[in-house]
Amino acid sequence: xxxxxxxxxxxxxxxxxxxxxxxxxxxxxxxxxxxxxxxxxxxxxxxxxxxxxxxxxxxxxxxxxxxxx
Numbered sequence: 568x569x570x571x572x573x574x575x576x577x578x579x580x581x582x583x584x585x586x587x588x589x590x591x592x593x594x595x596x597x598x599x600x601x602x603x604x605x606x607x608x609x610x611x612x613x614x615x616x617x618x619x620x621x622x623x624x625x626x627x628x629x630x631x632x633x634x635x636x
Contacts, residue, residue, distance in 0.1 A: 570629045571588050571590050571591060571612060571629045572588065572589060572590060572629075572630070573586050573587070573588055573605070573608055574586065574587045574588075574589065575601065575604055575605065575608075578597075581597060583597040583598060583599060583604070584597060584598050584599070584600065584601055584603070584604035585597050585604065586598070586604045586605065586607065586608035588608065588611075588612060588615075590627045590629065590630065591612065591615050591616075591627065593615075594608075594611055594612060594615045595608070595611070596608040596610075596611045
């Protein structure tokens with residue numbers, strides 16, 4: 568499992584938790600609970616990396632910041 572920084576916050580506008588991965592542009596997910604959004608964003612990270620690999624794009628190395636889980 569990759570250890571990218573994940574930022575999770577509650578969005579009143581969306582009425583959902585939002586998770587963003589700053590090191591992977593456009594990589595974000597949402598969910599009704601903290602656990603759901605974390606599971607969703609971990610899946611999206613995998614898909615982001617798979618897609619970047621297929622397209623021959625560079626995959627940033629994790630910077631080793633704290634990751635909340």
